[in-house]
Amino acid sequence: RTIHLETPTNDSLEIVSASIAALRNIYRSDCIYKKAGVIVSGIVHQSQVQLSFFDDIGNIEKRQHLMQAVDTVNDRYGRMKVRFAVNGFERKWKLKQERLSPCYTTRISELIRVCA
Numbered sequence: 001r002t003i004h005l006e007t008p009t010n011d012s013l014e015i016v017s018a019s020i021a022a023l024r025n026i027y028r029s030d031c032i033y034k035k036a037g038v039i040v041s042g043i044v045h046q047s048q049v050q051l052s053f054f055d056d057i058g059n060i061e062k063r064q065h066l067m068q069a070v071d072t073v074n075d076r077y078g079r080m081k082v083r084f085a086v087n088g089f090e091r092k093w094k095l096k097q098e099r100l101s102p103c104y105t106t107r108i109s110e111l112i113r114v115c116a
Contacts, residue, residue: 001026008042008049011063012070016084 003022009015019038051057073082102110 007052007055008044010046011060011067012084013063013066 001022003018005014005018051060070082074080104110104112
């Protein structure tokens, strides 16, 4: 199922809301789910976003300030200190991450060492 956002956004609340709406459309209680994936496309820089005539600019600015505040708190106190209720709380289970790609660009400890 594909969901198209009217205006490109980096607002987590809007993305979560669209994701929940998509999930409600495809979820079947008679199926057992193991994995799900998300593909993001049409990424544009924030300065190149063309707003709709009907967009509420005041609300967009308030949400941007909120997202910046959430990011600031999480940067200062640790990942996921402030999160959305749909994320839940501490879980007893962990992701398997058996096919996790290395993080060469974000973790120096995962850089490949080459000896000459």
